[in-house]
Amino acid sequence: xxxxxxxxxxxxxxxxxxxxxxxxxxxxxxxxxxxxxxxxxxxxxxxxxxxxxxxxxxxxxxxxxxxxxxxxxxxxxxxxxxxxxxxxxxxxxxxxxxxxxxxxxxxxxxxxxxxxxxxxxxxxxxxxxxxxxxxxxxxxxxxxxxxxxxxxxxxxxxxxxxxxxxxxxxxxxxxxxxxxxxxxxxxxxxxxxxxxxxxxxxxxxxxxxxxxxxxxxxxxxxxxxxxxxxxxxxxxxxxxxxxxxxxxxxxxxxxxxxxxxxxxxxxxxxxxxxxxxxxxxxxxxxxxxxxxxxxxxxxxxxxxxxxxxxxxxxxxxxxxxxxxxxxxxxxxxxxxxxxxxxxxxxxxxxxxxxxxxxxxxxxxxxxxxxxxxxxxxxxxxxxxxxxxxxxxxxxxxxxxxx
Amino acid sequence: xxxxxxxxxxxxxxxxxxxxxxxxxxxxxxxxxxxxxxxxxxxxxxxxxxxxxxxxxxxxxxxxxxxxxxxxxxxxxxxxxxxxxxxxxxxxxxxxxxxxxxxxxxxxxxxxxxxxxxxxxxxxxxxxxxxxxxxxxxxxxxxxxxxxxxxxxxxxxxxxxxxxxxxxxxxxxxxxxxxxxxxxxxxxxxxxxxxxxxxxxxxxxxxxxxxxxxxxxxxxxxxxxxxxxxxxxxxxxxxxxxxxxxxxxxxxxxxxxxxxxxxxxxxxxxxxxxxxxxxxxxxxxxxxxxxxxxxxxxxxxxxxxxxxxxxxxxxxxxxxxxxx
Numbered sequence: 001x002x003x004x005x006x007x008x009x010x011x012x013x014x015x016x017x018x019x020x021x022x023x024x025x026x027x028x029x030x031x032x033x034x035x036x037x038x039x040x041x042x043x044x045x046x047x048x049x050x051x052x053x054x055x056x057x058x059x060x061x062x063x064x065x066x067x068x069x070x071x072x073x074x075x076x077x078x079x080x081x082x083x084x085x086x087x088x089x090x091x092x093x094x095x096x097x098x099x100x101x102x103x104x105x106x107x108x109x110x111x112x113x114x115x116x117x118x119x120x121x122x123x124x125x126x127x128x129x130x131x132x133x134x135x136x137x138x139x140x141x142x143x144x145x146x147x148x149x150x151x152x153x154x155x156x157x158x159x160x161x162x163x164x165x166x167x168x169x170x171x172x173x174x175x176x177x178x179x180x181x182x183x184x185x186x187x188x189x190x191x192x193x194x195x196x197x198x199x200x201x202x203x204x205x206x207x208x209x210x211x212x213x214x215x216x217x218x219x220x221x222x223x224x225x226x227x228x229x230x231x232x233x234x235x236x237x238x239x240x241x242x243x244x245x246x247x248x249x250x251x252x253x254x255x256x257x258x259x260x261x262x263x264x265x266x267x268x269x270x271x272x273x274x275x276x277x278x279x280x281x282x283x284x285x286x287x288x289x290x291x292x293x294x295x296x297x298x299x300x301x302x303x304x305x306x307x308x309x310x311x312x313x314x315x316x317x318x319x320x321x322x323x324x325x326x327x328x329x330x331x332x333x334x335x336x337x338x339x340x341x342x343x344x345x346x347x348x349x350x351x352x353x354x355x356x357x358x359x360x361x362x363x364x365x366x367x368x369x370x371x372x373x374x375x376x377x378x379x380x381x382x383x384x385x386x387x388x389x390x391x392x393x394x395x396x397x398x399x400x401x402x
Numbered sequence: 403x404x405x406x407x408x409x410x411x412x413x414x415x416x417x418x419x420x421x422x423x424x425x426x427x428x429x430x431x432x433x434x435x436x437x438x439x440x441x442x443x444x445x446x447x448x449x450x451x452x453x454x455x456x457x458x459x460x461x462x463x464x465x466x467x468x469x470x471x472x473x474x475x476x477x478x479x480x481x482x483x484x485x486x487x488x489x490x491x492x493x494x495x496x497x498x499x500x501x502x503x504x505x506x507x508x509x510x511x512x513x514x515x516x517x518x519x520x521x522x523x524x525x526x527x528x529x530x531x532x533x534x535x536x537x538x539x540x541x542x543x544x545x546x547x548x549x550x551x552x553x554x555x556x557x558x559x560x561x562x563x564x565x566x567x568x569x570x571x572x573x574x575x576x577x578x579x580x581x582x583x584x585x586x587x588x589x590x591x592x593x594x595x596x597x598x599x600x601x602x603x604x605x606x607x608x609x610x611x612x613x614x615x616x617x618x619x620x621x622x623x624x625x626x627x628x629x630x631x632x633x634x635x636x637x638x639x640x641x642x643x644x645x646x647x648x649x650x651x652x653x654x655x656x657x658x659x660x661x662x663x664x665x666x667x668x669x670x671x672x673x674x675x676x677x678x679x680x681x682x683x684x685x686x687x688x689x690x691x692x693x694x695x696x697x698x699x700x701x702x703x704x705x706x707x708x709x710x711x712x713x714x715x716x717x718x719x720x721x722x723x724x725x726x
Contacts, residue, residue: 112475145508157510163503170499173467180468181475184453207464214459369509370543372567375643
């Protein structure tokens with residue numbers, strides 16, 4: 001089984017070409033499985049293999065579809081909440097649902113994920129309750145991480161879903177070390193290290209990829225190349241035509257796939273993960289996609305990029321592409337998209353209703369979890385604050401309007 | 403009981419813990435086959451195998467970053483940074499990731515990593531082999547900072563560090579590696595964090611020092627005693643957590659405080675101790691608090707003996723404090 005993808009590091013060349021827009025250039029060709037370009041030379045490839053729809057079965061395919069719709073619905077609603085001042089911040093996944101859900105389904109429950117900003121869909125699939133996610137965005141007492149981080153910094157210990165750091169690429173060496181531990185104990189468990197296109201410029205990316213290559217650990221680097229790092233386009237980030245080809249420099253395989261095709265992502269990630277599990281070492285998977293909205297609610301993309309660039313990617317909306325394919329294959333009935341949208345809306349609105357009114361985390365949590373045993377000096381500092389609050393007769397949290 | 407130098411004591415601790423706990427792994431640059439540039443990890447690879455004691459690529463942020471991942475997934479990593487001067491590429495991993503993971507995950511994750519590193523000067527190392535930058539780590543919550551001054555403490559505190567539930571930065575004054583010797587048990591033992599050691603009791607002046615400076619101060623307080631000044635010499639051993647009460651209790655008794663560290667003075671850890679005493683025992687003071695420290699310059703190569711506090715400088719500070 002071969003998914004529509006470009007593969008580098010095994011003698012087959014990267015999908016090259018400077019343009020990353022769909023509908024033109026070498027990428028489009030290679031996604032059709034016709035041509036890849038290596039060092040300026042065109043190489044013919046075998047005809048495309050049909051996507052593995054039948055293999056997954058209709059129940060799994062429908063679940064993937066529902067998860068994508070749920071992620072989109074959550075995004076849409078949470079962006080509105082941010083605009084209404086009900087949450088402080090939000091980093092939407094919109095347009096990248098195929099990449100996040102394709103990856104989620106390629107992993108096994110025992111695997112680990114070290115997420116970047118746009119992998120929340122993986123947390124959902126791995127069992128993080130929608131209410132817990134929404135509560136995380138509110139940062140209230142229902143947040144299992146006690147309101148310690150900005151919205152979208154989910155953590156889910158039971159799902160081996162590591163706590164996201166706002167710093168870029170710092171989680172990648174953690175994934176490599178985690179994979180080392182699995183390898184040492186001979187456990188067939190894979191660590192997935194998630195990153196975006198901006199992260200490949202960071203030293204921690206180099207550190208992690210180099211260690212992973214030398215140690216040959218079961219670690220898969222999964223890069224959602226959405227082509228924008230806040231306001232900086234990929235061409236100002238890196239001079240290589242693809243991110244996948246960087247793997248060659250670290251001594252392992254790199255693969256680029258169509259990040260808007262959930263089944264292509266699923267199959268590419270699955271092959272890389274299973275290869276790692278079988279002792280085949282790391283792979284760098286590049287899911288080429290596009291960030292339809294801003295980096296977060298804090299920026300306005302119309303100020304730094306043309307709508308003309310965005311339009312063709314809107315046409316390749318991953319949810320619609322999947323919906324069309326599932327309907328063609330008879331997996332999805334005509335009425336299902338509408339029903340799914342209504343279900344997702346009720347899920348998200350229900351979660352918001354359930355958690356929005358919850359109070360902030362109690363004051364005592366301010367000094368918990370710094371170290372295993374809370375030291376006396378922290379209790380002393382908290383006592384100072386309590387005395388000041390008693391004297392002032394007000395609560396700084398209430399006054400802040402947070 | 404065998405006499406060991408500082409290196410042998412650390413090596414004994416690592417052997418004990420790797421023997422006792424299969425989760426302990428030891429790694430860093432030149433740590434595996436060579437046994438470390440200072441030989442602290444000597445013999446571990448041949449005894450415990452290449453999977454548990456190994457060389458890493460030359461990359462500090464990779465070493466600490468990977469250690470975090472190992473600790474999350476059930477190992478007890480003891481990572482070596484070859485010189486404290488080179489720890490800065492890993493500072494982000496230590497301060498933003500290692501120290502924060504318990505807090506920012508709401509207690510769901512923790513990463514009990516030990517980062518060992520040779521620190522401090524006095525070996526003709528110039529700027530890149532001499533620094534004592536403990537205060538940029540004591541400023542960060544969530545990580546213990548330890549600097550033992552003799553082989554007995556080194557072994558007990560390293561075993562404590564390896565068994566700790568929290569990350570530990572373990573600073574080894576490299577000048578003491580072969581010069582400090584003590585009776586050290588072959589068997590494992592621990593010394594709790596946050597317990598200062600009183601090396602000499604006295605009623606006239608409290609002297610607080612750590613690392614190599616403990617030895618400099620031992621000499622100075624002996625000279626002071628010959629002049630009739632009885633100093634109390636305290637080695638906190640761990641700067642975070644700090645045994646505040648041991649220092650305060652001593653100052654309440656002596657009314658005078660001299661703090662000695664080889665790190666630069668400006669925002670050095672001595673400032674924190676001075677502030678502690680000012681906040682909690684100022685009415686017991688009979689003289690201004692004095693600091694004897696490295697100069698606020700970069701560690702010089704040739705003029706290193708001027709940069710580092712020595713016994714005459716400490717003695718002068720003691721005499722001026724007592725004679726105030």
